[in-house]
Amino acid sequence: QKEVEQNSGPLSVPEGAIASLNCTYSDRVSQSFFWYRQYSGKSPELIMSIYSNGDKEDGRFTAQLNKASQYVSLLIRDSQPSDSATYLCAVKYSSNTGKLIFGQGTTLQVKP
Amino acid sequence: DTEVTQTPKHLVMGMTNKKSLKCEQHMGHRAMYWYKQKAKKPPELMFVYSYEKLSINESVPSRFSPECPNSSLLNLHLHALQPEDSALYLCASSQPSGASAREQFFGPGTRLTVL
Numbered sequence: 001q002k003e004v005e006q007n008s009g010p011l012s013v014p015e016g017a018i019a020s021l022n023c024t025y026s027d028r029v030s031q032s033f034f035w036y037r038q039y040s041g042k043s044p045e046l047i048m049s050i051y052s053n054g055d056k057e058d059g060r061f062t063a064q065l066n067k068a069s070q071y072v073s074l075l076i077r078d079s080q081p082s083d084s085a086t087y088l089c090a091v092k093y094s095s096n097t098g099k100l101i102f103g104q105g106t107t108l109q110v111k112p
Numbered sequence: 113d114t115e116v117t118q119t120p121k122h123l124v125m126g127m128t129n130k131k132s133l134k135c136e137q138h139m140g141h142r143a144m145y146w147y148k149q150k151a152k153k154p155p156e157l158m159f160v161y162s163y164e165k166l167s168i169n170e171s172v173p174s175r176f177s178p179e180c181p182n183s184s185l186l187n188l189h190l191h192a193l194q195p196e197d198s199a200l201y202l203c204a205s206s207q208p209s210g211a212s213a214r215e216q217f218f219g220p221g222t223r224l225t226v227l
Contacts, residue, residue: 032214043202043218044155051214088154092214098143098206099168100216102154 002027004091006103015112019076023089023103026070032092033065033072038105039085048074079110115139116219118203124225127193133222135186135203143208144186145216146178149200155218161186162208193226200224 003026013019021035032051036044050056050063050072062075072091076083089103116137125131137144143162147155160168161180175197177189186203200223204216 034215036218043200043221046215046217049215098145098160098162098208098216099157100155105154 002091002093002101004089004101004103006087006089006106008104009107010109011106012109012111013079015079015081015110017079017110019079019083019108019110021074021076021087021089021106021108022071023073024071025089025091025101027091027093028067028070030067030070030091030093033063034090034092034100035061035063035072035074036088036090037083037085038088044088076108079108081110081112084108084110116203116205116217118201118219118222120222121220122223122225124227125190125193126227127195129193130189130191132190133188133201133203133224135188135219136184137186137203137205137217137219138184139205139217141205141207141217142183143206144180145204145206146176146186146188147202147204147218149202149221155202159188190224193224195226198224198226 005024035048038044048063050065056063060077064073086105088105090100146158149155158172159178164180179187200221202221203219206216
């Protein structure tokens with residue numbers, strides 16, 4: 001059973017701080033990793049994708065992947081109240097099916 | 113602006129009704145997906161179409177019937193649903209293969225309530 005684990009939170013950080021969201025996955029044969037942001041009542045929005053070990057930066061977001069330790073993380077710098085949402089980690093194991101396995105999501109609260 | 117659109121935004125139906133959810137993507141993708149999402153849970157895959165052919169059915173009850181008329185359109189036909197089928201139904205699309213065959217983009221969803 002392939003699993004993706006996230007701490008459900010809520011993770012509360014003050015405005016301007018760095019928010020760190022973590023995700024672990026169970027299967028070493030994994031290829032692609034994604035972070036989606038989902039506001040309450042809305043659909044998931046893709047914010048980061050990462051495929052190889054190391055860091056990938058996009059604006060205030062940095063995704064970090066460590067395949068040896070089977071974890072992927074998302075750092076949000078200069079957190080804003082508008083970043084308050086649920087962040088879903090998703091892992092794609094097979095290149096053929098396109099099937100994503102989602103974690104339960106971490107709720108982030110950024111307090112002004 | 114989302115390039116994956118879904119209609120209707122909201123749907124209320126009785127257990128004896130037949131209705132359809134529609135999804136259209138304008139991204140040139142050849143893989144399309146239906147997900148179901150309950151409150152405070154992650155999206156749960158239902159069906160995958162690749163090149164207009166059904167490639168994955170995650171043991172979904174037959175009261176849900178998908179259809180892919182062409183590469184841009186995806187329908188989900190609903191019949192004799194149960195109240196526990198009330199959820200947010202999400203459509204997504206991606207490239208089916210190749211280097212970019214990884215990122216899935218979601219539509220805004222249809223909020224379904226079964227009475």
